[in-house]
Amino acid sequence: MSTVIEQPVEARLVAASPRMPSIPATLRYDREDPFAVRMTFPAPATLEGVDVCWTFSRELLAAGLHAAEGNGDVRVRPYGYDRTVLEFHAPEGTAVIHVRTGEIRRFLEATGDLVPTGLEHLQLDLDHDLAELIRDAC
Template sequence: MSAVIEQAVEARLVAPAPCMDVVPAVLGYACADPYAVRMTFPASATLEGVEVVWEFSRELLAAGLEGPAGAGDVRVRPYGQDRTVMEFHACEGVAVIHVRTGELRGFLRRALELVPAGREHLHLDLDGHLAQLLRDAY
């Protein structure tokens, strides 16, 4: 079984204009960083013209499918029966997107099959991370 999961999702940017633009995005999950989920937006979808990656906890994403979750840079909450709102807060402003809840649930199911909840610690390379920190200190 692969140690990395990626899934393209259709995100709709919520803007003051009446229509919502489709924004390509990719959700990512890796055994090597078992607590984190990454959402990557390609350069073509950003104001700065560079790829943007948001990293947040898998637990936050799961909680946000059931009710409002997050108080920091990333916030997630249900929106009706079939959509989930994701907010990304940065110094430059706030981006709000809608993602199909089914896509997020499918992604989380695959991530939980790869690393079950409560078993994340078994996938951490603490010795390797400590060695890297010590190397960087010199």
Template sequence: MSTVFEQPVQARLVASAPRTEAVAATLRYDRADPYAVSMAFPPPATLEGVEVSWAFGRELLAEGVEGPAGVGDVRLRPYGDDRTVVEFHAPEGVAMVHVRTAELRRFLERSQRVVPWGREHQYLDWDADLANLLKDRP
């Protein structure tokens, strides 16, 4: 099984006006960074016109599909029976998207097959990480 996988998801960008706009997004999981997931948005969906990717905890994603989770830059909560709200907080403002909860659960199940819950520490490369930290030291 691949150590990295991506899953396209359909997100609904919630605008300040009472409407939503469909945007493509991509969830990504990499066994080399077993505690994290990322969600990327293509250039047309961003204010800057460049791809934007947000990294956050896999555990946060799992908690957010079940109930409100997060107090920092990324926050999640269920919305109705079949959606999850993902909020991205930045100095420029807040972006809010709705994603089908079933898609998020499918992504989490795939990540669990790559790295089982509670075993993330076994997939960290401590030596490489330490060497990386020390490489620029005099």
């Protein structure tokens, strides 16, 4: 069984123009980092012209499907019946995107099949991680 789930999603960038352009994005979950989700935007879709990856908690993404969540760099909230808004705050500015809620739900279901919610800690090897930290400190 794979330890990584990657799912392309269609994101719509909220901009001043009436038509929101679609941009490709990828949601990624890795069992080796069981609390985190990564959302990557390819270089052509970013202002900097380089791939941009945001990391945030799976719990934040799931909770944001039902109510506004987050007070830091990443915020998630429902928008209407079938959309979810993700806000990414950086010193350069804020990007606001819409993603179909069904796409996010499918992604979260797949991550839950890989690592059930609430059992993420079982994926961690704290002894190994501590040994790595000590080794790097010497």
